[in-house]
Amino acid sequence: MPTTIYLAGPDVFLPNAIEVGRQKMAICQEFGFKGLFPVDNDLGVEADAAAIFRANCALMKRADVGVFNLSPFRGPSADAGTVFELGFLFSQNRPVYGYSNAPESYITRVAAAGSLPERGGRPVDRDGLAVENFGLTDNLMIVEAIRASGGAIAFAPPGGDASASAALETMPSFRACLEIVRQRFH
Amino acid sequence: MPTTIYLAGPDVFLPNAIEVGRQKMAICQEFGFKGLFPVDNDLGVEADAAAIFRANCALMKRADVGVFNLSPFRGPSADAGTVFELGFLFSQNRPVYGYSNAPESYITRVAAAGSLPERGGRPVDRDGLAVENFGLTDNLMIVEAIRASGGAIAFAPPGGDASASAALETMPSFRACLEIVRQRFH
Numbered sequence: 001m002p003t004t005i006y007l008a009g010p011d012v013f014l015p016n017a018i019e020v021g022r023q024k025m026a027i028c029q030e031f032g033f034k035g036l037f038p039v040d041n042d043l044g045v046e047a048d049a050a051a052i053f054r055a056n057c058a059l060m061k062r063a064d065v066g067v068f069n070l071s072p073f074r075g076p077s078a079d080a081g082t083v084f085e086l087g088f089l090f091s092q093n094r095p096v097y098g099y100s101n102a103p104e105s106y107i108t109r110v111a112a113a114g115s116l117p118e119r120g121g122r123p124v125d126r127d128g129l130a131v132e133n134f135g136l137t138d139n140l141m142i143v144e145a146i147r148a149s150g151g152a153i154a155f156a157p158p159g160g161d162a163s164a165s166a167a168l169e170t171m172p173s174f175r176a177c178l179e180i181v182r183q184r185f186h
Numbered sequence: 187m188p189t190t191i192y193l194a195g196p197d198v199f200l201p202n203a204i205e206v207g208r209q210k211m212a213i214c215q216e217f218g219f220k221g222l223f224p225v226d227n228d229l230g231v232e233a234d235a236a237a238i239f240r241a242n243c244a245l246m247k248r249a250d251v252g253v254f255n256l257s258p259f260r261g262p263s264a265d266a267g268t269v270f271e272l273g274f275l276f277s278q279n280r281p282v283y284g285y286s287n288a289p290e291s292y293i294t295r296v297a298a299a300g301s302l303p304e305r306g307g308r309p310v311d312r313d314g315l316a317v318e319n320f321g322l323t324d325n326l327m328i329v330e331a332i333r334a335s336g337g338a339i340a341f342a343p344p345g346g347d348a349s350a351s352a353a354l355e356t357m358p359s360f361r362a363c364l365e366i367v368r369q370r371f372h
Contacts, residue, residue, distance in 0.1 A: 013316040015305060049320040053330030074296065074311070075261025080269045084327040087273025110260065119201060125260070127350035130199040134235040139267040144239030164313035 002034045003185050005178075006060050006089060009069025010079035012038060014165055024174060031178045032186060036063055038085075060089055065185070067177055070098040070138060070153065071168050076109035077138050090145040097181055098146050098153035099173035106138050107131050152180050188220045189371050191364075192246050192275060195255025196265035198224060200351055210360060217364045218372060222249055224271075246275055251371070253363055256284040256324060256339065257354050262295035263324055276331040283367055284332050285359035289341035292324050293317050338366050 005028055011020045021037040028035030038056045060066070066089040073079035078086075078100075090096050102109065107123060110116065110131045116123040123131045136143040137153065146153060154176035161167075191214055197206045207223040214221030224242045246252070252275040259265035264272075264286075276282050288295065293309060296302065296317045302309040309317045322329040323339065332339060340362035347353075 010315070015310075015314050015316075017316070049322060049326040050330050050333065053326055053334065056327065074263065077260065077266035080263035080266070080325040081327040083266050083269045084273040084276075084325065084331065087270040087275075088277040089273075090270075091274040091277035124201075128201055129196070129351065129354070130201075130203070136235060139265070139270070140235040140239055141242065141267040141270040144236050145270065147236065148239065165315065168315070 002032060003064045004034045004036055004062060005181070006063035006066045006085070006094075007035050007037050008066060008082045008085045008089075010071070010073045010082060010168060011069055014168060016165075020169055023171065027171070027175060027178060031182050033065075033178065033181070056085070057088070060085060061092070063089065063094060065181060066090075066094055066096040067174070067181065068096065068098045069168070069170070069174070070100040070142065071170060072100075072102050072109060072138075073168070076106060078142060083139075083142060086142060086145060090149055093149075095149045095151050095181075095184070096146050097151040097177050098142075099155070099170065099177040100137065100153060101156045101167045101170045101173065103137065103155035105135050107133050107135075150184070152177075154180060188218060189250045190220045190222055190248060191367070192249035192252045192271070192280075193221050193223050194252060194268045194271045194275075196257070196259045196268060196354060197255055199265075200354060202351075206355055209357065213357070213361060213364060217368050219251075219364065219367070242271070243274070246271060247278070249275065249280060251367060252276075252280055252282040253360070253367065254282065254284045255354070255356070255360070256286040256328065257356060258286075258288050258295060258324075259354070262292060264328060269325075269328060272328060272331060276335055279335075281335045281337050281367075281370070282332050283337040283363050284328075284339035285341070285356060285363040286323065286339060287342045287353045287356045287359065289323065291321050293319050293321075336370070338363075340366060 025035035036059050070078040154173045156170040156173035193210050211221035222245050256264040340359045342356040342359035
């Protein structure tokens with residue numbers, strides 16, 4: 001039985017979500033893994049939300065490993081659904097790995113253009129809320145969970161199509177991540 | 187032994203984080219619960235991130251229930267660290283509850299001013315990425331996990347100080363949430 005990998009990420013919101021899911025499952029197979037792709041892409045009426053939730057939880061429970069697309073989504077952090085699933089799988093003692101199109105530190109993205117104000121020598125955002133300043137690429141719970149599980153985060157090399165959709169697919173960093181997973185499991 | 191409640195939320199980033207934490211723990215005590223407040227507010231150098239992570243995970247494992255401040259944080263969704271912890275505690279079969287300053291649907295916040303474009307009859311954001319349209323207040327994994335655990339989300343009544351910091355504290359909805367928790371556990 002090949003090692004199974006839950007493929008979490010906001011990929012499900014891409015215009016070509018189904019194709020991206022197939023592509024990621026094919027790449028998993030290349031690496032000797034079986035990819036499990038969530039079903040969020042079947043967006044529909046409210047009645048379906050509970051069914052999608054249950055299906056994704058069931059799929060996570062079948063996974064040996066989680067690989068998370070942590071690319072920033074509608075803000076400086078990873079997608080909320082993806083982060084929920086990271087917490088879920090980490091809590092189930094599964095090794096978790098990430099990949100992302102954004103190698104810079106979290107505070108760099110919050111600052112965007114320009115520098116942040118400070119309060120008591122610590123950086124805050126424009127609303128006066130503290131900004132984590134650990135040099136990590138996202139909230140410490142995300143990055144440290146991956147480290148604690150023995151995982152790692154791979155980042156995309158620059159270049160290619162710069163559209164938001166294309167940046168979110170980030171197959172080069174997905175491949176780089178699977179290469180790291182392979183070194184541990186094969 | 188009183189029921190213990192893990193008090194998750196971006197409250198740790200507030201200027202008065204320690205005071206807010208004490209206030210929430212005092213309210214817990216009023217309701218007959220013991221509040222456990224995370225230690226993220228001790229923001230410091232990178233070396234501390236792993237220690238904070240371990241301390242928060244240890245604190246979550248001691249909790250009987252999770253109460254999450256799901257108010258939108260630096261984007262249309264709840265804070266990433268908070269959502270990680272929601273996934274973690276849900277996965278540990280703990281009942282999870284939420285409260286928030288934003289009762290409107292997620293899609294309303296993504297749309298902000300104006301309406302969203304559509305693709306194939308479904309709403310997408312300005313980058314062409316699908317927007318969940320279930321009438322839920324956040325990503326379906328968040329809202330459905332709370333429902334599946336038997337929990338609920340309480341929303342703040344309008345009014346009061348409209349600053350971002352004050353809106354994030356949202357003690358009235360925290361109290362409303364504890365009232366719901368009390369009905370189940372006492």
